Amino acid sequence: MVIELVLMAIKTNKAIKISQKHLLGIQDLSINDVNMILDEAHDFIKVNQSKNKKIDALRGKTQINLFFEPSTRTQSSFELAGKRLGADVMSMNISNSAIKKGETLIDTAMTLNAMHPDIIVIRHQDSGACNLLSQKVNCAVLNAGDGRREHPTQALLDALTIINRKKKIEGLRIAICGDILHSRVARSNIYLLNMLGAEVNIIAPTNLMPKEIEKFGVNTFTDMKKGLKDCDIVMMLRLQNERMTSSYLSSNREYYEYYGLTPDKLEHAKADALIMHPGPMNRGIEIDTNLADDINKSVIKEQVELGVAVRMACLKIFCT
Amino acid sequence: MKKQYFINANIIDPHNSINETGGLIISEEGKIEAVGKKVNTNNLPSREKPIDLKGKYIFPGLVDMRVFVGEPGYEYKENFKTLSNAALAGGVTSVVTMPNTNPIIDNVSIVDFLKRRGRDKSRINIFPCASLTKNIEGNNMTEFGLLQGKGIIAFTDGIKTIQNPRLMSRIMNSAKDIGCLIMQHAEDYELAKNGMINSGIIASKLGLSGIPEIAERILIERDLTLLEKVKCRYHISQLSSQKSIEVIKHRKEIVKFTSGVSINNLSLNENDIGDFRTFLKLSPPLRREEDRIALVEGLKDGLIDVIVSDHKPEDEESKRLTFSQAATGASGIETLLSLSLELYHNGSLKLETLIKALTSNPAKILRIDKGNLSIGNDADFCIVDIGKPWIVKKEKLISKSKNTSIEDKKLQGKVTNTFVKGKELFKL
Numbered sequence: 001m002v003i004e005l006v007l008m009a010i011k012t013n014k015a016i017k018i019s020q021k022h023l024l025g026i027q028d029l030s031i032n033d034v035n036m037i038l039d040e041a042h043d044f045i046k047v048n049q050s051k052n053k054k055i056d057a058l059r060g061k062t063q064i065n066l067f068f069e070p071s072t073r074t075q076s077s078f079e080l081a082g083k084r085l086g087a088d089v090m091s092m093n094i095s096n097s098a099i100k101k102g103e104t105l106i107d108t109a110m111t112l113n114a115m116h117p118d119i120i121v122i123r124h125q126d127s128g129a130c131n132l133l134s135q136k137v138n139c140a141v142l143n144a145g146d147g148r149r150e151h152p153t154q155a156l157l158d159a160l161t162i163i164n165r166k167k168k169i170e171g172l173r174i175a176i177c178g179d180i181l182h183s184r185v186a187r188s189n190i191y192l193l194n195m196l197g198a199e200v201n202i203i204a205p206t207n208l209m210p211k212e213i214e215k216f217g218v219n220t221f222t223d224m225k226k227g228l229k230d231c232d233i234v235m236m237l238r239l240q241n242e243r244m245t246s247s248y249l250s251s252n253r254e255y256y257e258y259y260g261l262t263p264d265k266l267e268h269a270k271a272d273a274l275i276m277h278p279g280p281m282n283r284g285i286e287i288d289t290n291l292a293d294d295i296n297k298s299v300i301k302e303q304v305e306l307g308v309a310v311r312m313a314c315l316k317i318f319c320t
Numbered sequence: 321m322k323k324q325y326f327i328n329a330n331i332i333d334p335h336n337s338i339n340e341t342g343g344l345i346i347s348e349e350g351k352i353e354a355v356g357k358k359v360n361t362n363n364l365p366s367r368e369k370p371i372d373l374k375g376k377y378i379f380p381g382l383v384d385m386r387v388f389v390g391e392p393g394y395e396y397k398e399n400f401k402t403l404s405n406a407a408l409a410g411g412v413t414s415v416v417t418m419p420n421t422n423p424i425i426d427n428v429s430i431v432d433f434l435k436r437r438g439r440d441k442s443r444i445n446i447f448p449c450a451s452l453t454k455n456i457e458g459n460n461m462t463e464f465g466l467l468q469g470k471g472i473i474a475f476t477d478g479i480k481t482i483q484n485p486r487l488m489s490r491i492m493n494s495a496k497d498i499g500c501l502i503m504q505h506a507e508d509y510e511l512a513k514n515g516m517i518n519s520g521i522i523a524s525k526l527g528l529s530g531i532p533e534i535a536e537r538i539l540i541e542r543d544l545t546l547l548e549k550v551k552c553r554y555h556i557s558q559l560s561s562q563k564s565i566e567v568i569k570h571r572k573e574i575v576k577f578t579s580g581v582s583i584n585n586l587s588l589n590e591n592d593i594g595d596f597r598t599f600l601k602l603s604p605p606l607r608r609e610e611d612r613i614a615l616v617e618g619l620k621d622g623l624i625d626v627i628v629s630d631h632k633p634e635d636e637e638s639k640r641l642t643f644s645q646a647a648t649g650a651s652g653i654e655t656l657l658s659l660s661l662e663l664y665h666n667g668s669l670k671l672e673t674l675i676k677a678l679t680s681n682p683a684k685i686l687r688i689d690k691g692n693l694s695i696g697n698d699a700d701f702c703i704v705d706i707g708k709p710w711i712v713k714k715e716k717l718i719s720k721s722k723n724t725s726i727e728d729k730k731l732q733g734k735v736t737n738t739f740v741k742g743k744e745l746f747k748l
Contacts, residue, residue: 027525106640126642127527128596147644149527184527210524 018317022134022141025150026191034156034195040313041160041306047084048309057316058087061118065091066108067144068099068124073279073304074144074154078121081311087118087319105129106136113137119319122146140318148182154278155188157310159196161303162233165274170197175228175269177203177259178237178286181210181248185278186237190216203227205259207248224259231269235276236261239286252285261287266297274299321348321742325370327360329378329703332672335680335692339672343370344378346699350742355693373703376736379675381413381444381700383682383691384653385503385580386557386628388478389415390720391437392430393422398633398720400441403653406719407444408746410654411702411735412629414445414683414690418478419456426451426462431470443745445690445700447473452491452502456480461491464498473686476503476557479603479648481539483509489546496552501686503555504543506564507604511535516643518607522590528643531605533561540564544571551576555685558582559624560604562614569623578685579623581615582630583659584650584725588612592725598639598646599723602630616668619677625685627677629656633721650725654717659726661706661733699742708734 018033026034047053063082067075075091082089092112094100099108105124112120119140122130127147134141145151162169174193180186180202193200200218202209214220221227228234239255249255256262261275275291275298283289292298327343333355343359346352364370384407390397398406407415417434419425425434425448438446450472454460464475475495481504482488495502512535517523519530540556544567547554556579559565568579584602589609593600600606618624632649639646652659660678663669679691689697712729714722738746 104637104641124642126644129642131596132642147527149525187525187527211519211530212521213524215521216524 021318022130022143023152023314023318024130024134024141024143026152026155026188026195027150029152031195034159034192037156037310037313037317038160038163040317041156041310044309044312045164045306047312048305053084054086055084056086058082058085058118058319061087061319062116063087063089063315063319064112064117064120065089065144066094066112066120066122067091068094068122068129069145071123071144073307074123077304077307078142078144078311078315081308081315084308085312085315087315105132109133109136113139119315142314142318145184148184148187150188151184152188153307153311153314154185155192156314157303157307158189158235158276158278159192160306160310161276161299162274164302164306165299166232169193171199172232173199173201173230174233174235175201175203175231176235176237177224177227177261179208179239180204180213180237181208182240183237189235190218194218201227201231203259205249224265225268228265228268231273233274233276234261234266234269236287237278238280239282241282256285260285261291263288263291266291273297276300276303278303321350323348323353323368324742325359325364325368326373326378326703327364327370329373329376331355331378331693332675333380333693334672334676335380335683336694338693344693344701346739346742350699352693352695352697352699354695377704377706378693379411379702379704380679380691380693381702381738381740382411382657382678383414383416383686383688384412384629384631384656385416385626385682385686386418386582386630387415387653388418388420388632388649390633391421392433396720397635400437400446401443402718402720404441404443406654406717408738408740409718409735410629411657411704411738412444412653413700413702413738413740414447414688415653416447416449416473416682416686418476419449419451420478424451424455425449426454426456428463428466428470431467431472435471444740447686447688449474449476449478449503451475452477452482453487458482458484458487461487461494464494464500468498468500473688474501474503474555477505479505481505481507481509485542485546488543489550492546492550492552492554495554496550499553501553501555503557504539505557505603506536506539506543507531508535508539511538516601516605517593518590518605520590520608522593526593526596526643533563533607533611536560536604537563537567540567544568544575544577547575547577555579558585558604558628558630559615559618560585561607561611565614565618565623568618572623578625580626580628581619581624583627583652583656584630586612586615586619586627587659587662588725596643598641598643599650599727600725601643601646601648602650602725603648616663620669620673625677626682627656627660627674629653631656631719633719634723635721639723649723651717651719651721651723652725654719655712655724655726655731657702657704657735658710658731658733662731665732698740700740702735702739703737704733705736706733708732710734
């Protein structure tokens with residue numbers, strides 16, 4: 001039986017088991033891990049479109065969602081993914097929890113750990129919070145965003161969306177534009193897209209560009225038109241409005257003028273270029289509202305749809 | 321006290337330019353009676369039985385210029401007793417304590433308390449600093465003259481920096497009038513805002529805000545410019561970057577000042593932070609390997625005068641947090657000498673250069689008669705087995721707090737005995 005499995009793995013060139021216990025970031029994954037998750041997620045797309053969306057892959061398993069930061073799509077996406085797989089899902093409401101009474105992350109983790117969950121999904125405002133948590137609990141930890149470090153499931157769902165439309169990632173030129181400095185989505189996407197063989201262009205004003213980002217193996221641009229030249233994919237990031245007060249930028253309207261995605265700037269990309277955005281969007285600040293809704297160019301809604309499939313795949317793989 | 325005789329030791333005493341094989345005699349009063357090659361079996365009284373050190377080294381007791389003690393206010397992190405035991409295990413016999421306690425050491429009455437506690441509980445020489453400004457708020461200066469009269473050795477805001485240039489210039493004027501030493505922790509707050517580690521690829525990768533080297537350089541440049549007008553005793557507590565070294569190299573030709581470096585910045589770089597190791601969250605932060613090498617070179621060229629442990633005990637609860645929430649600093653007084661010896665063993669620095677930066681140089685800056693083996697002086701010294709291999713284990717540390725930056729590191733060279741005023745207070 002085991003030998004058969006190994007033979008099958010060799011034949012199909014697939015890993016049989018994920019190399020990591022936790023999903024903390026794309027940085028820790030091998031290409032085999034990534035392919036395994038994307039293949040699994042691909043199968044779940046159909047499940048999610050069918051009439052009966054429930055399977056029992058995780059029946060009897062307990063999933064805890066621990067969101068220290070507000071979130072709509074990621075939290076609901078993880079909750080739905082867990083439920084569709086048949087897991088018992090508990091979402092902690094941080095505003096009513098002991099955290100507010102001064103409990104540390106580790107103590108909260110130990111408390112939850114004592115309830116024997118099989119998987120904890122965590123989002124936290126501090127970079128590295130999921131790493132700390134993973135050292136203290138027995139179950140698998142899935143990172144749903146930590147500070148500005150990583151947001152692995154977002155990058156995976158972006159990759160799945162691109163593959164779904166373009167049938168490949170290798171050789172594509174992909175622009176990531178906006179507040180790169182504070183973006184975990186950008187970091188995870190840079191690692192993943194590089195790993196899968198894309199050419200990555202980073203577009204941002206210098207104030208929003210992380211130091212030495214070019215060492216990640218990307219091209220950097222402060223001129224959006226140059227950065228968009230011949231791109232197959234344009235990934236826009238949310239401008240975090242609180243940045244305005246700390247003088248990263250002068251104003252929303254100037255930002256839109258230089259870094260907002262408008263039809264005339266988009267012309268520099270390939271004619272069949274697709275627009276992506278991890279949401280939530282600021283219409284009229286980083287993206288023209290008509291472009292965001294253009295069904296021929298924008299795949300923003302598809303990203304959300306495939307997000308559930310990717311999270312189902314991650315839950316299933318890391319939970320079992 | 322009985323007279324004590326040691327022979328067959330390698331003695332290094334930079335203050336007296338001694339670097340030779342010989343012996344040491346401690347008088348009945350606990351003073352150095354004789355030292356050097358002339359002390360050998362041939363000229364000792366025959367009834368005495370000398371201790372044969374078999375080639376071990378004798379160094380003057382180390383003088384550590386930057387040490388945080390939790391007393392008063394944070395006794396659970398470190399008190400005078402635990403600090404002195406930890407220091408003795410590391411061959412340190414004199415420490416300069418930082419004023420960042422609770423309350424802050426900023427007035428005469430608290431100094432009296434400190435002196436009494438230091439005298440009653442400590443087994444090593446304590447030289448307390450007071451703060452430059454009241455409550456280290458960076459607004460009003462403390463009473464330098466009165467405090468110095470009570471035995472304050474130097475003035476510093478410790479972990480804080482005087483940001484206001486007008487205040488800094490006035491502090492320098494007062495320091496010049498009174499003749500006291502001031503020490504600056506060089507960091508521009510605005511440039512370093514929210515920063516946790518060196519600004520660069522590691523910070524970008526870990527998603528942490530960075531502290532650019534320019535935050536240090538710009539403050540050093542400012543202070544050294546002010547110093548051109550007012551010639552006071554000024555010391556930069558810790559340097560951390562290549563660029564800062566370039567600045568001080570240039571400025572040394574114009575003004576007189578001294579500077580120090582933490583053993584952490586000499587031995588580690590930003591890559592050691594790895595997967596969010598909070599014990600390596602330090603101030604100034606660990607920087608690139610190029611910076612570390614430049615610091616070692618700076619020490620070699622005499623641009624940097626002293627090595628400090630920057631011993632900052634923090635309890636487990638302050639470190640078992642996310643990186644941004646965790647306290648800054650590492651415990652290091654016990655490993656100061658052993659970690660410094662790594663630079664000798666790997667050929668980076670001469671043994672004499674290291675010992676000078678750990679003994680006679682700090683003593684000279686502080687104007688204290690410590691860190692030497694001069695005849696008639698207190699017999700404060702340590703005996704070191706320079707080749708002895710050992711591994712740093714936090715549970716074996718004597719300090720009350722176990723936040724070492726070099727857990728599991730393999731070191732070579734360990735203090736086997738430490739003497740203060742002729743008394744053996746530590747034995748391995």
